[in-house]
Amino acid sequence: MVIGPIVLILAAVPMIAGKVSPDGPLGPGSKQLDRPEQDWYDSTRVAGSAFLTGGLVWLAAAMLLPGHFDTLRQEHETIAFIGATAVAVATVVSTMYVEGGSDTW
Structure with a gap:
């Protein structure tokens, strides 16, 4: 019963650390981004934080x-x-941040 949340937590750590590149297996590629590359890293940090919190609750x-x-x-x-x-x-939460372009997070 604890394997799922542990996997989620472990997946969130590199996202928070900014180690998930848009050119990596999870990214669309730098050329496909509609926004600056820094927005990718900001978005993955927010998503990673949300998934870390969800994993800890679980x-x-x-x-x-x-x-x-x-x-x-x-x-x-x-x-x-x-x-x-x-x-x-x-x-x-992560989708609202990415789609909304919110800077308040």
């Missing part, structure tokens, strides 16, 4: 909630719901 749920439910199925479904919600919120 990890906390996976570690703190077991044993608090009547059945194992309830436990798994609740933790999965919290994880899916955390990832969805992180995705929305």
Whole structure:
């Protein structure tokens, strides 16, 4: 139950550190960017922070909630719901930043 949030946290760290290049396997390529390359790094930092927060929430749920439910199925479904919600919120936050071009983040 903790593999998903750990993978999410580990994926967020290079994003926050600015190590995900637009020319790398996750990027569209420098020539495809409609904005300056610095915007790419700013956006990936915001996305990385959002995914790190979501991963930590999911990890906390996976570690703190077991044993608090009547059945194992309830436990798994609740933790999965919290994880899916955390990832969805992180995705929305990062998309709003990129699409909105907000400088206030």
